[in-house]
Amino acid sequence: MYALRIFRAEDKDFWVALHHEAYRPRVEPIWGWDVALQRNFAQTEIDTRYDGQFVIVVDGGDAGYLSYAWKNDELYVSNIIMRHEWRGKGIGERVMRDLMGWAARLGKNVFLRTFENNPAKAFYERLGFVVYEHNASDHHYYLRWCPPR
Numbered sequence: 252m253y254a255l256r257i258f259r260a261e262d263k264d265f266w267v268a269l270h271h272e273a274y275r276p277r278v279e280p281i282w283g284w285d286v287a288l289q290r291n292f293a294q295t296e297i298d299t300r301y302d303g304q305f306v307i308v309v310d311g312g313d314a315g316y317l318s319y320a321w322k323n324d325e326l327y328v329s330n331i332i333m334r335h336e337w338r339g340k341g342i343g344e345r346v347m348r349d350l351m352g353w354a355a356r357l358g359k360n361v362f363l364r365t366f367e368n369n370p371a372k373a374f375y376e377r378l379g380f381v382v383y384e385h386n387a388s389d390h391h392y393y394l395r396w397c398p399p400r
Contacts (some may be wrong), residue, residue, distance in 0.1 A: 253342050255305040255317065258297075262306055265313050267293045273332045277366040281390050301329060309342055317346060325395075326354045328363040347378055355398035362395040 258266070270293040275284055296318065307315035315333035319326055328350065333343045354361045363380070365372050367390050376382075380394035 252309075253314070253345060254308045255303075255346075256308050258304040258306055258316070258318075262313070263297060265306065266297060266316055269316055269332055269334060270296065272335060277369055280368060281366075296330065299329070307333065307342065307346060309337060314342060315346075319350065325360040325362050326350065328361060331363075344374070344378070347375075351378065351396060351398070354396075358398065360395055360397045362393065364391045364393045366390055367392055 267290060271289060274289065274292075278284060278289070299318070301318045302320045304318045305316070306313050307317055309315075313334070314337040315331070317331050318329040320329060321327070328347075331343055331346060333340075337343075351361055361380075362383075363375065365375065367385065367387075372382075372392055372394070375394050375396075378396065380396045382392050383395050384393040385391075386393065
């Protein structure tokens with residue numbers, strides 16, 4: 252079981268550490284890892300106005316991060332990242348399935364992007380997401396899930 256807690260200013264250090272943990276293995280092989288640049292990317296995420304921005308809480312501790320926004324009448328999942336020790340335990344899947352259920356009740360699609368070297372792509376595909384674009388210049392796959400009609 253998990254809970255979502257609204258992201259607060261005091262969560263910044265948690266987010267920066269989680270961002271670096273999750274993104275370094277994706278970014279470093281492509282462009283190298285510039286700590287100052289990545290700290291700026293992490294800060295940009297904090298500063299972005301999302302419709303939802305949460306810390307995922309499990310067993311009373313901060314286990315992950317979720318941000319999403321409504322774009323073009325679809326639900327865009329900007330980030331869903333679990334701390335390393337919580338990956339593979341079904342929490343991220345539960346969060347995603349809950350988001351997908353919410354979108355389905357509204358008759359809306361869900362879309363996201365992931366680095367082409369991210370093993371999470373297979374996770375999204377298992378959930379029913381389909382690649383609709385591969386942008387080699389930004390090294391991302393863009394995926395969409397459409398609710399059953």
